[in-house]
Amino acid sequence: MPLGNFASLIHFLPELAVTATILLLVVVHVAGKNRQSAAPALLSLAGVGAALLLAALQPASAGRSLFEGMVALDGFAIFFKALTALATIVVIFMSMDSGELAGRSQAEYYIFLLSVLLGMFLLTASTDIVMLYLSLELVSIPSYLLAGYLKGRESSTEAAMKYVVYGATASGVMIYGFSLLYGLTGTTQIGEIGRALATGDAPLPVLLAAVMVTVGFGFKIAAVPFHMWSPDVYEGAPTPITAFLSVGPKAAGFAVLVRFFYTVFASPDVAAGVWKISSRVDWTLLFGVLSAVTMSVGNLVAVNQTNVKRLLAYSSIAHAGYMLMGFVLLTPAGLQAILFYLVVYLFMNLGAFYVVILVANGTRSENISDYSGLGSRAPFAAVSLAIFLFALTGIPPFSGFIGKVYLFAEVINRGVYWLAVVAALNSVVSLYYYARIVKVMFLEDPKDSTELPVPLFPRSVLCFLAIPTLLLGVYWEPVARVAANSVKLLAF
Amino acid sequence: MTGPANLIFYALAALTVGSAVLVAVLPNIVYAAVALLFSFAGVAGLYVFLSADFLAATQVLVYVGGILILILFAVFLSNRISDVKISNPARFQWQAALLCLALFGVLSTTAVRTVFPLKHGLTYQPTTAEIGELLMTRYLLPFEAASVLLLAALIGAALLSRPDGKGKGSADMEEPK
Numbered sequence: 051m052p053l054g055n056f057a058s059l060i061h062f063l064p065e066l067a068v069t070a071t072i073l074l075l076v077v078v079h080v081a082g083k084n085r086q087s088a089a090p091a092l093l094s095l096a097g098v099g100a101a102l103l104l105a106a107l108q109p110a111s112a113g114r115s116l117f118e119g120m121v122a123l124d125g126f127a128i129f130f131k132a133l134t135a136l137a138t139i140v141v142i143f144m145s146m147d148s149g150e151l152a153g154r155s156q157a158e159y160y161i162f163l164l165s166v167l168l169g170m171f172l173l174t175a176s177t178d179i180v181m182l183y184l185s186l187e188l189v190s191i192p193s194y195l196l197a198g199y200l201k202g203r204e205s206s207t208e209a210a211m212k213y214v215v216y217g218a219t220a221s222g223v224m225i226y227g228f229s230l231l232y233g234l235t236g237t238t239q240i241g242e243i244g245r246a247l248a249t250g251d252a253p254l255p256v257l258l259a260a261v262m263v264t265v266g267f268g269f270k271i272a273a274v275p276f277h278m279w280s281p282d283v284y285e286g287a288p289t290p291i292t293a294f295l296s297v298g299p300k301a302a303g304f305a306v307l308v309r310f311f312y313t314v315f316a317s318p319d320v321a322a323g324v325w326k327i328s329s330r331v332d333w334t335l336l337f338g339v340l341s342a343v344t345m346s347v348g349n350l351v352a353v354n355q356t357n358v359k360r361l362l363a364y365s366s367i368a369h370a371g372y373m374l375m376g377f378v379l380l381t382p383a384g385l386q387a388i389l390f391y392l393v394v395y396l397f398m399n400l401g402a403f404y405v406v407i408l409v410a411n412g413t414r415s416e417n418i419s420d421y422s423g424l425g426s427r428a429p430f431a432a433v434s435l436a437i438f439l440f441a442l443t444g445i446p447p448f449s450g451f452i453g454k455v456y457l458f459a460e461v462i463n464r465g466v467y468w469l470a471v472v473a474a475l476n477s478v479v480s481l482y483y484y485a486r487i488v489k490v491m492f493l494e495d496p497k498d499s500t501e502l503p504v505p506l507f508p509r510s511v512l513c514f515l516a517i518p519t520l521l522l523g524v525y526w527e528p529v530a531r532v533a534a535n536s537v538k539l540l541a542f
Numbered sequence: 543m544t545g546p547a548n549l550i551f552y553a554l555a556a557l558t559v560g561s562a563v564l565v566a567v568l569p570n571i572v573y574a575a576v577a578l579l580f581s582f583a584g585v586a587g588l589y590v591f592l593s594a595d596f597l598a599a600t601q602v603l604v605y606v607g608g609i610l611i612l613i614l615f616a617v618f619l620s621n622r623i624s625d626v627k628i629s630n631p632a633r634f635q636w637q638a639a640l641l642c643l644a645l646f647g648v649l650s651t652t653a654v655r656t657v658f659p660l661k662h663g664l665t666y667q668p669t670t671a672e673i674g675e676l677l678m679t680r681y682l683l684p685f686e687a688a689s690v691l692l693l694a695a696l697i698g699a700a701l702l703s704r705p706d707g708k709g710k711g712s713a714d715m716e717e718p719k
Contacts, residue, residue: 055679055682069690072690072694076693076697116683117682117683118679118680118681118682118683119680120681120684121683157699158698158701160696161694162694162697162698165690165691165693165694168687168690169687169691172683172687177560178684180681180684181683181687183685184684184687184688184691185687187691188687188691188694190700191691191694191695191698192694192695193703194698195694195698195701198702202701230652233656233658234656234658234659234660235659236661252656252657254651254652254655254656255652255656258649258652261586313676339569493630500649516670
């Protein structure tokens with residue numbers, strides 16, 4: 051039985067904390083005289099920190115349906131709340147250091163950032179397509195504003211414009227798919243839609259609905275062929291936002307993709323402990339191909355990039371491809387691999403972008419050629435970046451390797467050998483372009499040998515990101531266990 | 543539906559789709575905006591047919607009355623918007639037409655051949671009270687989420703339209719040379 055609106059509030063504390071912080075930010079913005087003060091950043095840190103704490107304290111044992119069946123409170127939702135809140139905290143640290151955002155009005159920036167966070171909280175928990183669509187827009191619309199936050203810079207405005215056009219198209223197509231599902235089943239609850247489809251027999255509209263919904267979610271996780279927006283948006287947006295988009299909304303996109311498809315187009319097979327496709331539409335094959343194409347396009351195009359933000363954009367497309375491998379298997383272990391990979395990916399990807407910000411603050415450049423000699427100019431930043439890049443490649447003993455082992459092991463376990471081969475070949479390609487940056491940093495002579503100072507605060511944040519990247523490569527057991535526990539509760 | 547009701551439905555559908563085609567095809571943006579007006583009005587008529595009286599009224603108030611007037615204001619207030627050089631000229635027209643035809647085939651086949659479950663014995667009743675009650679009970683959370691979304695969008699609109707304060711803000715008001 052879903053809880054009523056008032057009874058649900060006690061289980062809704064992280065979201066309430068974020069909402070209260072947004073409202074406080076509005077008050078601070080109106081009351082404060084100084085547009086550039088650090089107060090909004092610190093207030094947001096406190097608010098998101100509280101939300102993270104409250105999410106972590108939520109009991110993961112019992113799956114509950116809240117607000118008359120609009121959102122679910124289960125281990126899966128709690129996991130993603132904690133993950134996205136953590137990513138937001140790191141992004142707030144990055145934003146405080148960013149030279150791009152200095153001198154611009156601060157309060158609005160954090161209002162948008164926290165609105166996206168609230169949207170992600172709701173999106174990962176939605177069990178009703180009305181709620182799902184609204185929370186998707188709550189993630190998207192402030193993201194457009196954040197991408198265009200550098201008013202007056204042409205690339206930032208272009209990024210926002212492209213993001214709006216692609217985003218509107220993707221959600222329009224997705225809504226069409228939702229309307230087909232509603233027309234077939236007469237309900238907006240995804241659990242009921244799933245049960246109705248399991249007994250029905252209408253392959254064509256179900257297939258069409260699945261494809262159309264995939265467009266909306268594929269846009270959020272930047273899977274090929276819905277990735278067209280991401281290189282331009284990632285390049286033009288302020289770098290902290292690029293980092294945020296590549297981790298936060300992508301993770302939320304995976305969460306909603308899993309929850310929606312595993313509830314609507316598949317049903318749990320309790321005896322075997324896996325999910326099975328409930329309609330006659332074999333969408334797992336579709337996603338298998340999507341996964342292979344996504345990782346291949348991402349990696350192959352990344353090879354030729356000269357701008358480091360664009361390179362990381364294509365690399366993040368490729369990583370979405372790797373994670374999709376876990377999605378097609380319909381097994382708890384596959385999902386566990388995705389969740390574990392997302393944790394690892396959070397640290398290594400945010401870390402790489404953080405170094406990009408620090409270098410750009412000093413050199414005003416995002417070109418790979420300007421990273422030459424970084425090893426002697428800023429050894430700490432260069433070594434950290436090397437760690438993050440090797441982790442992204444998936445070389446032992448870094449954490450990215452363990453993430454990939456979990457994914458590959460389950461793919462091979464389920465006998466999808468062709469996908470494993472494609473992914474292995476892709477990892478080799480990715481080594482080339484990640485290692486090229488490392489080579490430029492350490493083996494090429496600097497064009498300008500002045501030292502790039504990295505103050506204490508960025509150093510400590512870099513350590514906060516680099517230590518888990520290293521540690522999870524040798525001692526990953528607790529995180530893997532949390533990921534495994536978060537999967538079990540999904541089907542309720 | 544039989545007889546005249548059927549005829550009115552097809553007239554409304556033709557109005558909606560026909561004006562939507564005109565919006566896409568007409569080169570003059572003012573004409574396109576006016577065609578959009580008729581398309582929106584046609585959709586409002588379709589809502590009436592679905593016995594969604596509240597939605598029909600909202601469609602007229604928000605889209606026809608609000609959004610379209612705003613678009614027309616924006617068009618009239620912007621200098622030389624009607625003879626702007628478009629940077630991305632129409633290319634691949636044949637390929638696009640083929641793709642659209644294929645998509646149309648799939649969508650219409652689905653719409654026609656699918657047996658959607660129908661509700662029988664519906665009486666046409668006002669829906670406003672029911673919508674109001676649902677918004678305060680079952681759909682309270684989406685309603686509140688929408689309010690946060692609108693707040694963020696409002697602040698965003700204010701931010702985007704506000705001059706930067708460094709004298710740069712007036713730059714985009716100047717005429718392109």
